[in-house]
Amino acid sequence: MFAAFSWINNSLHPIHLPETRADTETYMKRGTVIGATGGLIAGVSLGALALAAPAFGLFSHNASSTAATAAAQLALPAISQQARWGNLPNLADLVQAVSPSVVQIQVRSSSPVRQSQFQGRNPFEGTPFEDFFGAPGQGGPGAQQPGEAPDRMGSGSGFFIEGGYIVTNNHVVDDAKKMTVVFDDGREMEGTLVGTDPKTDLAVLKVSGSNIPRGLPWGTSANARPGDSVFAVGSPFGLGNTVTAGIVSARGRNINSGQYDDFIQVDAPINQGNSGGPLFDQSGAVIGVNSAIYSPTGGNVGIGFSIPSDMAKGIVAQLIATGSVERGWLGVSIGPVTPDIASSLNLASTKGAMVQGVTDGSPAAKAGVKEGDVILHYGDREIGHVQDLTRAVADTKAGTSRDLKIMRDGRAQTLKVNIDALKDDAAKPQLASATPTPGAATTVDLADLGLGLASRDGSLVVSSVKVNSPAADAGIRVGDKLVKVNQTNATTADAAKKAVDEAKKQNRNAVLLQLQRNDTRFFVGVPFSGK
Structure with a gap:
């Protein structure tokens, strides 16, 4: 296990890389790139340039609203859900209608900034991006002086719903001490944080003033199918509203960023700074909140992830009503x-x-x-x-x-x-120990599973695991405590062997083991050798 680093809002965070290739393929965390094998990047822009190393409709559109209703609210022609881009009157008409309601969110945080991988040197010196990056003494990363802790600057995207509320990602505004909302027409207003939900990476801001853009209608993400056309609007790299288009690639993606993962995967180009921006269906209704990308390089490779609107609108409704989310x-x-x-x-x-x-x-x-x-x-x-x-x-x-x-x-x-x-301090499941039987055999070799057991400190413990055995493939480790075999308490080595033999007599292809590792209990199914 070794550490790498990723740039998130101009701040270095250690990332522990997986030890195996299989772990690497599943170790996908929001806000990171995992070495050269790829990972997830939070779409937050670092100033003007991003460095990446490594239900219950409350507003104008509820869960039962149709695409035609959404289009009517936008004063645009109704579009069939089955329509293709080629059948649209003009995609530009949709973009023109929704873009004023999409904003850039510039964030200032007091978190200290550590030295970048470029050691204060502008890697874009002599290029058109030189001024965006910032030169030493001119407000960029190179301007940091010894002992100073400059404010961290970042930007993301968001979009208006009714009442002057703005939806964005939690990771865009996390730890922010000031949030500036930049409109499509260049106006700026200070945003006030209404509430956040880190578990789903959603947040709501509020602005007050005149000429607030109309709220965008929520769509029904459950209606989105792989192959449906979508488009995204956001502010990648702090450049301002940018439109990209593509299709829904998959539904219900779990990217291991949390227990509520249910992402829409799209191939519309989504980059850093797009975080918090809307994903639209063919009617101009919001069916997702763009949140992360998967990339081996830090750039877009056509794998983006959006929080589905059917989840987001219920969370947003609670945040507006109470500032928090009850589950x-x-x-x-x-x-x-x-x-x-x-x-x-x-x-x-x-x-x-x-x-x-x-x-x-x-x-x-x-x-x-x-x-x-x-x-x-x-x-x-x-x-x-x-x-x-x-x-x-x-x-x-x-x-x-x-x-x-x-x-x-x-x-x-x-x-x-x-x-x-649900409370944040909700108790965890308690572990009840099995009582060993005195005078019983203390060791046993379960050859059909590829593991050995021994009695140790009043418990049955895995004493050996044969390489490339069913037990090894199931992830069993030496030192794991055996609690049950086929849901029968394994109080002795003899009892464990008897339960395994009984499963074989019943012509089962596998045996169910309950194990305890440290303070965690879990079940694994272990097939018999040759099954």
Whole structure:
């Protein structure tokens, strides 16, 4: 493990790079570029030039609004959702209608600036970009004097909704002490922060004054399909409103930036400084808030990510109403149902979320949810994967009741749960230890799985993992504590072996193990050798 650095708002932040290629491919964090293998960059411009090393419609357009309604609000012809750019009267007409409502947000922060990778030297000396970068003594990074901590300058994008409110990204305004909103016509107004939600990277500002542009209508991101035409407006590199166009590349992207990830992926060029800007559908309705790009170089490679409007408008509504966001809380830790876990439990598919732990006194505990349960439905929503449950619970108002359909010991059950409000200091699932049986065998070799077990300090511990074995492929490590085998307490080495042998007799292709690593418990499905 080694550290690299990325430039975010003229400030260096350490980034810990993954140890393996597989980790690198999944280690995607907002605001970073991961070495040469690619990563995510927050679209915040560094002054004029970016250096990158490394539901519930409240306003003029609600969740049920159609594209035709959005177009009417913009005083433009209604456009069919199935239309292609070639059928539009003129894309420029749409751009002309929406652009005045898109703004640049210039941010001043008191965070200290460390020396850049260019060591104060202007890398663009003698080029047209020289003045944008800033020369020593002229306000650029090179102007920093020893012992000084100059204000950090950055910029991003945003867009008006009704009432003078502006939607942008949290990372654009994070730690800002002054925010200047620059209009498309060049006017400037000071912005006031209304509220932020770091969990979804959204923020709301407010400006007061005359001639405030009209608010843009929210669209329905659920209607967006891969292949649909979209366009983005923003202020990349602080240059001012810039229009780019492309298509929806994918829906429901999880980029590992948080538990509420549900991004729209687009190929419309999105660069640093576009963060917080709107993504439009073919009617001129906002279906996304541009947030991040994936890039191996720091530049655009046609992989951009936008927060879907169906998520953003509900968050924005709460921020305007209360300045904060309330989410529902179930009180479980969950993990995916992998093919091997599904096989070990004789499940027909990998749909659902597996309960890894239950917090004492939580709504889940009171409802009777147990470790090893697989949650298949939450209310009327089918749970396809972990994020489905996370977002469904978060969207639930505290005090609301929901039915949980679960699978336990091969039988479907329905539990009723009363959701509480999530608190920042919500307790984590407690760990209950299994009591070992005195006088039992202390070691065992589970050759079919490729691991050995030993009794140590009152627990069964993984003492060996064979290289390239099923156990190794499942990520099991020496030192992991074995808690359960096929949801039966593994109190002795003999009991563990017996449970594994029983699974083989039942012609299962894999066995379910519950392990504990440090203070975290988790389930893994381990296939038998040759399966």
